[in-house]
Amino acid sequence: MIIVLRAGSSDAEVEDVCRRIERMGYRAHTIRGELRTVIGAIGDDRGKDRLKSLESLECVEAVQPILQPFKLASREVRREATVVPVDGVRVGGRAIVVMAGPCSVESRAQVLEVAAKVKAAGASVLRGGAFKPRTSPYSFQGLEEEGLKYLAEAKRETGLPVVTEVMEPEKVELVANYSDILQIGARNIQNFSLLRRVAETRKPVLLKRGMATSIQEWLLSAEYVLSGGNPHVILCERGIRTFETATRNTLDLSAVALAKRSTHLPVVVDPSHAAGRPDLVLPLSLAAAAAGADGLLVEVHARPEEALSDGAQALRPRELRDLMDRLDPVLGAVGRALWRPEGARRAALL
C-alpha cells in the first residue's frame, strides 16, 4: 500500500503515520517528493483494510493499493490453466464447450424436447433454470425441485451433463444432487454465504459476473470458492450494465481477455443475456471465441415466442446448429476446436 500525505504535512505527522503503520505490522518507507510525501507500507497485503482506515487521519490524502488482492485465482500463483472436469466434459482445455438450453424449465415435455435438439445441434452441456431469480414477484418463479427432476431425466436421455442455478445456501445440496455444475447467477455473485456453501460441495461452480461487478471483484468471489477448498471454478461473463439500452447488457469481451491473462480459471461467455436479442448471439459467440473464451452458454427454446421467460433472446434449435457450424472454422483459426464427445480423448491429450 502507498499512503499519500497531504501537501504541507509536518514531520510529526509523517512520523505518526509511520508509527501507526508499524504498529499494524508493516514496515514504513518514506519518500519525500517536491509537493507530496508518500509512505510505502511493506508487508502482507491481507491487512489492507486496516491500512485503508488511515485515510481518516487529517494528514492522509489517500491510501492506494499496489497489489491485486486475489491470490489463489492468480496466474502468478499458478501458471498453467485450470481444466474443470464435468462428468466427462472438460472445461478450460483446448476444446471449447457449448452449454445450451432454455432459460427456464417449463415442463417435462419442453425440456426433453429441447435437450434432444441441443444435443443434436452439437451442444455438450444442457442448461436450464429450475430456480429462477425474477425481478418481479409476479413473474414465473420456476418449477423448483420438479424442474430439477426433469433436467436429470433429460440428462439420462441425452447423456448431457446439466448446469443449473442455485439461489440460496439451503438449496445447495438439493441442486447438487440433480446437476453437474452449480451456477451462481449474476445477482448472487456477492452472496458470500452462498459462495461458501457451494465451495463445500467440491462440485464445479459457474460464477456469473454481476451487472456491476468489476473484474477484480469477480475474481475475489472466485477466491471465496477457491479458498473454501473447491478448485473447480468456471468464470462466466454475461454483460455488464451501462448507459446503453439498445442491448440488454454490454458484453465485456475485454474482461474475458483480461481474465484469461490474470487468472488460470476457465472463462465462458453468455451472449444471450448480454445481447437480450437473438440476432446478436451469433456474432457475439464468434467474437467470444476469437477473444479466447473457453465456452459458451446459449439460450435455446423450441418455440421462443411461447417461452415463459426470456423468450425474446432465445435461439431456435436450427439457429444453434447454424451457430455451431459457423463457430467451427473460427475456433480452428485461433488454434482451438469445439468440444465433441468423440473428440474428448484427443483434446485431452493437448
Add this chain to the structure above:
Amino acid sequence: MIIVLRAGSSDAEVEDVCRRIERMGYRAHTIRGELRTVIGAIGDDRGKDRLKSLESLECVEAVQPILQPFKLASREVRREATVVPVDGVRVGGRAIVVMAGPCSVESRAQVLEVAAKVKAAGASVLRGGAFKPRTSPYSFQGLEEEGLKYLAEAKRETGLPVVTEVMEPEKVELVANYSDILQIGARNIQNFSLLRRVAETRKPVLLKRGMATSIQEWLLSAEYVLSGGNPHVILCERGIRTFETATRNTLDLSAVALAKRSTHLPVVVDPSHAAGRPDLVLPLSLAAAAAGADGLLVEVHARPEEALSDGAQALRPRELRDLMDRLDPVLGAVGRALWRPEGARRAALL
C-alpha cells in the same frame, strides 16, 4: 404492452400476432401508422413476460411496457405515506430519523462506547454490522452472533433500537431475535430467497438499493417483501456505481425524490457508503434532507483510523453532533424536524 411490428409486416402477420395476444388472454388493438403498425395488448399486466417473448417473432420489432410493474409499493394503490414503527421510533412521518454507528461491530467495548456517543449526539437508532459482506475472503468478516449480542447489550444500555444486516435466509430468525430492523445490503437487493424470508418475520426491513439496481427494480424488490405480507419496508439509497471514481459511489438523490413520488414507503439515505469519505457526509446529509429523505444512516466510529472496516468513511462522534446541529435548521426549512425521543408524541400527532 405495446407491440411494435417491423416495417412492411403483412396483414397475415398482424393477424397472427393478434391471435397470439388473444390466446394469452389479452385484447388486441391495432393502430396502423405511416411506417409502422403497432398493437396494444389490453389486460392484466402480470403476464408481461409472456408478451415480451413475442419479440422473437420475425415480424415483431419490440414489445414495450406501458405500466409500472409494481403494485403494492405504488402511490396509485395507497396515497398516504407508510410510517414504519421501530420499537417506539417512527420512520416515515414528519420527523426524520438518524441511524448511526460503526460499519462493523469489532468488540464489546467498541460498540458500547460508540452507542453511548451516538445517542449523546442525538441519533435515535444504532447501526452496526455483525455479519459483514466483504468483497475479499481475507477481510474481517464480522463477529457474527457474538456481535449481535453486543448490539443487544448496547440497546439495553442506551435504549436505541438496532438496525443490522442479515445476509442469508437461514440467519433471519437469529438476527431478528437481536435486532429491530433487518437490513438487506446492496449486494442482496435481488436475493429473492432472502427477501421472502424477511417478509415472513413481519419485522421492519431496510432495503438498500444495489449498486446497479434501477429504481424500478428496487421497488420490485420491495414488492417481494410487501407481497410476502410484511408492510414494514424502509427503502435506503446508498449510491450507485458509475464511471466516477472520486467518490466511492454516486449518491442518487433524484432517486429519493422520485421514490417519494411513486411509492408510499419511507426512504432513507446512507451518505457514508455513497461518498466513501467523511468530508462529504455533512453536505450530502443536508442535501438528502432537503430532497425529502425520511432518515439518514451514518457511519460513526470513535477512532476511525483504527477501524477494522471502512474507517476511511466514518465520522467521529463530535462530527455527528455537528451534523445534527446543522441538520436541524434545514429540516425546519422544509417543514420537518429531527426525531427526538422526547418529541415522539408530538411528531406522531402530525
Add this chain to the structure above:
Amino acid sequence: MIIVLRAGSSDAEVEDVCRRIERMGYRAHTIRGELRTVIGAIGDDRGKDRLKSLESLECVEAVQPILQPFKLASREVRREATVVPVDGVRVGGRAIVVMAGPCSVESRAQVLEVAAKVKAAGASVLRGGAFKPRTSPYSFQGLEEEGLKYLAEAKRETGLPVVTEVMEPEKVELVANYSDILQIGARNIQNFSLLRRVAETRKPVLLKRGMATSIQEWLLSAEYVLSGGNPHVILCERGIRTFETATRNTLDLSAVALAKRSTHLPVVVDPSHAAGRPDLVLPLSLAAAAAGADGLLVEVHARPEEALSDGAQALRPRELRDLMDRLDPVLGAVGRALWRPEGARRAALL
C-alpha cells in the same frame, strides 16, 4: 508518479527503469516490498504522460499518479473562493444566483414574455439557447443570431444579464457581443479549441460537466480556460449518464460538494437537465442548495406543452416562484441567501 514493477523483476530491470526516469528529468526512489518493487518518480508532474508510457516496458505493471493534475483551479493554490462578476450580479459569494429561462429562444414574443416572468419570480440571470446542440439533424436547431438579438432585447427590458450557449470557436465573438456569460454545453466540455477561444474573451464562462466527464476532467477543462488567462469560470453540474433511465441523467451532488472542496471556483447546478421532468426540479434545487451550490440554472417556459425543445422538463413561471419561496428558508438554514438585486451591496460585504 509511482511505478509498480511486476513480481520477479530483476535488478537490471529495476536499474533500467530508474535510468529512464532520470533521463526524463525525475529522481527515482526505489522501495522493495515483499512481492513487488515500486519506484517513486520525484519531480514536476507535468511530464506525467511520458512517465505513463513506461507501462509499455515488459517489467512495468502500472504507473500510478499521486498528484491531482490541475493547478490553477485548485484550492491548494488559491484558498479563497472565486467570485465571478456578471454585470452587477456576483456568482460565488454568499448569495446564490438563480438563472432561469427557456431551453430555446423560439420567438421574440416568447422570450420577452418569459424574461419578464422569471424576473418577477425573482431570477437574477436570464438563460436561453439561440444556438442549440441537437442530437438529431431534424430537430429545431435554434434561431441563431436572431435569437441572440431577442435575448439582448430581453436584457434591455428586464435588466437581467444573459447566459447563452456558444458551440463553435468562430461564433465566440458573436455570442460574446450579445451575452454576459458564455455557456459551454455538456457535449463541448472537451472541445478544447472552443475552451481556448472563450478564454481569450475574458468573459464569464459557465462550464457544464459532460455526461461522462469525471470531476477531474471537468476541472482540467476549467484549467484550459484559467491557463488561457480567463479567471471567470463557473462550473455547472447537470447530471451524468448512468444505467438509470427513470431520470434523464443522474444528478451528482457529491460532485458539487467535492468540487467546492477541491477548487475555489463557483459551482452551480442545473436540475432541469438532470431530472428531465419538472416534478423533481424543486426537491433537487433544494438539495443542491443544501449541498453548497452557488446557483441554479432552471428551465422555465410560459407554456411548456408547446415548447419546441425540452418542454417536458420546463417549469411554468408560477412553479419557479414557488421554488424561490421554498428555496429561501433552506438557504437561510445553511447560512446563505438568494441573490436579489437590492441585496447586492449587502451580500458583497460578506
Add this chain to the structure above:
Amino acid sequence: MIIVLRAGSSDAEVEDVCRRIERMGYRAHTIRGELRTVIGAIGDDRGKDRLKSLESLECVEAVQPILQPFKLASREVRREATVVPVDGVRVGGRAIVVMAGPCSVESRAQVLEVAAKVKAAGASVLRGGAFKPRTSPYSFQGLEEEGLKYLAEAKRETGLPVVTEVMEPEKVELVANYSDILQIGARNIQNFSLLRRVAETRKPVLLKRGMATSIQEWLLSAEYVLSGGNPHVILCERGIRTFETATRNTLDLSAVALAKRSTHLPVVVDPSHAAGRPDLVLPLSLAAAAAGADGLLVEVHARPEEALSDGAQALRPRELRDLMDRLDPVLGAVGRALWRPEGARRAALL
C-alpha cells in the same frame, strides 16, 4: 409516438390531448386499456420533439417513441452496404482494412520510420494525430500543421492514405488538404458544427463513438454528415465509459454487431483506446473481426516506452505483424480477408 395518460384521466383530458396532437399535424388514435389510456400519434416522426413536450401536461405520464429517429443511415432506407473509397482502398467491402500508426506525430523521423514499418507489417492506411485533444492543457498538444506535413510526406514515401483527427470547424479545410480520412474524435461526436463542416468536404469521415454516446446518438451524428450531403461515413467503436477501471474503456462489440444490422455504413474498431494496454489489442482485434467489423484502427509506435502520448497502449511494429498473421485465418473463417494493395482488384469484384 405513443402518449401514455395517467390513471384516471378524464374524457375531457383525453380529448384535449387528441386535439393538441392534431394541431401539430398528426392523427390521434386512442386505445383504452384496463388501467391506462394510450394515444398513438400517427404521422411524420420529425416533429417528435414537439410531441415530447406534451409530457408537461398534468394528465400525460409519458411520451414514448416508436420509430428509430435516423433515416439516411438506416438499413431500411438502403439495403446494400456502403463502401467508402479512400484513395484506392475500399472500406466496407469484403476485405477489412487495418489503419495503424502512432497516437501522435512527434517528429518527422518518428512518423517516417513508423509509416514504413506499419506498411511492411501489412497495414493499408496510416493513422497519426497532428491536432491532439488532450484532457490536460499541460500535456503535449500535437505538432499541428507541421505534423500534417510529415504525415503527407509519409504518404508520399509509402503510398498509404492517411487518417488524422480534425478538432474544429476552422481547421477542416487545412486538415482535408493533407489527409484522406477526416477523423472526428470521441470527444467531438456531438460537436455538430464540426459535423456539418466535414459534411461539406465530401471527404471520407471516420466517426468515433463518444464515451457516453448511445448507439442511436452515434447514428444520429452520422445522420448529420449524411444529411449534409457527404455519404462517405465510417463508424468507429472505441470503447465506452463504464464502472470498470481495469481497462481504459469497455469495448462494446455488441454495438458493432448491432450497427452492422441497423445501418449500411462500414464499422471499424479501435482496440487500442478501448483496452488502454497492448496485451489486449490482439484478442480484441480478433474478436472485432469475428463480430463483423470492417476494419481496425491500431496504435503502433516504434518505441512505445518513449512516446509523448498513450505509449502505454501502443503495439510495437513486430506485434502488429503478429496481429496481422493471426487475423488472417480468423477473417478467412468468417468469409472475409485482409485488404491488401495487390488484392484490391480481386476484393473489389466481390
